[in-house]
Amino acid sequence: MSSGVLNGQVLNGQMLNGLSVDVEDWFQVGAFETVIDRKDWDGLDCRVERNCEQILSLFEEAGVKGTFFTLGWIAERYPAMMRRIAGAGHEIASHGWDHARVFMLGREAFAADIARARKVLEDVTGQRVTGYRAPSFSIDARTPWAHEVLAEQGYVYSSSVAPVVHDHYGWREAPRFAFRPIEGADLIEIPVTTAEVARRRMAAGGGGFFRLLPYAVSRWAIRQVNERDDRPAVFYFHPWEIDPDQPRPAVAPLKSRLRHYTNLDVMAAKLSRLVREFRWGRMDEVAATEAARAPLSRAA
Numbered sequence: 087m088s089s090g091v092l093n094g095q096v097l098n099g100q101m102l103n104g105l106s107v108d109v110e111d112w113f114q115v116g117a118f119e120t121v122i123d124r125k126d127w128d129g130l131d132c133r134v135e136r137n138c139e140q141i142l143s144l145f146e147e148a149g150v151k152g153t154f155f156t157l158g159w160i161a162e163r164y165p166a167m168m169r170r171i172a173g174a175g176h177e178i179a180s181h182g183w184d185h186a187r188v189f190m191l192g193r194e195a196f197a198a199d200i201a202r203a204r205k206v207l208e209d210v211t212g213q214r215v216t217g218y219r220a221p222s223f224s225i226d227a228r229t230p231w232a233h234e235v236l237a238e239q240g241y242v243y244s245s246s247v248a249p250v251v252h253d254h255y256g257w258r259e260a261p262r263f264a265f266r267p268i269e270g271a272d273l274i275e276i277p278v279t280t281a282e283v284a285r286r287r288m289a290a291g292g293g294g295f296f297r298l299l300p301y302a303v304s305r306w307a308i309r310q311v312n313e314r315d316d317r318p319a320v321f322y323f324h325p326w327e328i329d330p331d332q333p334r335p336a337v338a339p340l341k342s343r344l345r346h347y348t349n350l351d352v353m354a355a356k357l358s359r360l361v362r363e364f365r366w367g368r369m370d371e372v373a374a375t376e377a378a379r380a381p382l383s384r385a386a
């Protein structure tokens with residue numbers, strides 16, 4: 087990769103990648119949806135505040151800014167935390183109201199869900215919300231109306247698609263990099279980073295891929311995207327992933343528990359390395375540079 091400026095993205099030989107945190111608590115993840123009822127959430131031990139404090143320190147020490155895709159449910163309960171995150175220069179974006187997956191909602195309920203979340207996020211921070219990430223990357227071939235609703239509500243970008251096959255999510259036919267899902271609309275979709283190994287794609291922008299596999303595998307995947315594909319990577323993680331002391335409900339399925347709890351203790355150190363080894367920024371910055379790239383491919 088050459089140094090200099092290409093589409094405003096490459097500076098000193100390092101491309102600007104999107105750093106994102108999906109702000110939800112340990113009991114709100116898809117893996118526990120069948121064992122923890124939404125109506126019981128209020129009585130559970132919330133740990134999101136202390137975990138976000140640690141993330142803010144980690145980002146500050148590395149001198150990076152990122153995007154916090156936050157549930158409306160969380161923002162309503164922790165307005166001071168939201169103001170601290172926004173005040174530190176990070177972007178506040180939407181992760182929907184209470185982590186209901188888009189394909190479970192239908193068009194009307196989805197429109198109501200994201201409008202409700204956005205109102206709270208904007209009210210508590212006083213800043214405009216222009217980005218959205220679907221819970222569990224749940225915009226896929228089943229939800230052709232989802233991007234239309236986002237465009238109607240004036241969102242600038244979405245980062246809600248995983249162009250892979252996975253047991254919980256995925257839209258295999260979607261492009262790997264930023265595209266315009268709606269003809270005639272400015273909205274862009276910036277999928278989570280994938281890696282191609284032996285002609286197979288896997289989600290490589292965070293989650294279990296980052297936490298369960300050696301750090302070098304993620305470093306390789308991001309380098310491939312930046313250098314071979316000449317595109318920004320989109321990385322995500324969750325506050326509960328840096329929290330080895332979170333409650334552990336024994337009733338969850340074994341596979342979910344293995345995936346959820348492995349390597350929580352080494353996560354902070356891995357993240358600290360990642361944020362220093364690459365160049366990172368807010369998703370709205372990445373969206374702006376990707377939107378300026380011409381031509382962006384059209385719908386999947």
Ligand SMILES: [Zn+2]
Binds near residue numbers: 108110181185220222
């Ligand atoms: Zn989530």
